[in-house]
Amino acid sequence: xxxxxxxxxxxxxxxxxxYIQEFAETLTFTSLPQxxxxxxxxxxxxxxxxxxxxxxxxILAKFSEHAHPQFAVIRxxxxxxxxxxxxxxxxxxxxxxxLMIDSRGGVxxxxxxxxxxxxGHGSQLYKEYVKGMIELDxxxxxxxxxTKILGxxxxxxxxxx
Numbered sequence: 001x002x003x004x005x006x007x008x009x010x011x012x013x014x015x016x017x018x019y020i021q022e023f024a025e026t027l028t029f030t031s032l033p034q035x036x037x038x039x040x041x042x043x044x045x046x047x048x049x050x051x052x053x054x055x056x057x058x059i060l061a062k063f064s065e066h067a068h069p070q071f072a073v074i075r076x077x078x079x080x081x082x083x084x085x086x087x088x089x090x091x092x093x094x095x096x097x098x099l100m101i102d103s104r105g106g107v108x109x110x111x112x113x114x115x116x117x118x119x120g121h122g123s124q125l126y127k128e129y130v131k132g133m134i135e136l137d138x139x140x141x142x143x144x145x146x147t148k149i150l151g152x153x154x155x156x157x158x159x160x161x
Contacts, residue, residue, distance in 0.1 A: 001112055003143065005105030006072055008056050012105060014143045015072070021096050023104045024071040027052070040100070045073065048095050055099040058149055059129050064100055071098045074146060097150060108141075110134060115143060 003014035004023075029043035029052045038058040039051050050073070056064045074097045115132030131145040 001110060003108050003110055004072065005108055005141065006070075006101045007103050007105065008101055009060060010102075012139060012141050014108065014110070014141055015074075015146050017107060019074050019146045021073040021075045024073060024098070026068075027071045027098055029098070043098055045096065045098065050095050050098050052098045052100060053150075055101055055149070059144070064102075069100045069102065070104055072101055072104065073098050074150065099149075108136075110141075110143070118142065 002017040004017050004020045005012055005014045006023075007013070024045075027043050027045070029041040031041045032039065038053050038055070040054045040057075040063075041052040043050050043052050052071070054064050055072075056062060076096050115134055118127060118130040118133050129144055129149050131143045133140050133142050135141075
């Protein structure tokens with residue numbers, strides 16, 4: 001399976017490539033006066049209003065201080081037939097979500113059978129969102145579960161027919 005990689009706080013992360021709509025070097029967004037959790041603002045992405053989520057805050061419980069962040073734009077859940085939105089989440093299924101990251105990486109093909117469970121260190125949020133890890137060239141790549149990060153839940157196979 002193919003994964004898009006990016007870094008946050010000098011750690012390399014990956015998300016399944018199928019969830020990524022695009023990477024944006026810049027994205028002008030309006031900050032929310034009272035951010036709700038990790039959702040820090042909204043942006044206009046070619047006519048669509050998208051929520052901007054600080055991924056560093058979501059997985060590490062601290063806000064980004066990066067002067068020039070980049071963004072990974074996640075496809076709308078509506079365009080992904082295998083997921084549905086959690087009604088209590090702030091996001092709608094009709095718009096993509098922009099994740100604030102430090103820098104983008106590349107695309108890797110990973111054998112999911114080689115993924116190991118994440119280590120026992122880190123915050124509870126971190127443990128909740130990391131699906132697994134794999135060692136690549138003397139560095140640890142953490143694979144994120146984007147469905148949990150965005151409050152998505154799996155639709156049972158029987159509901160898809």
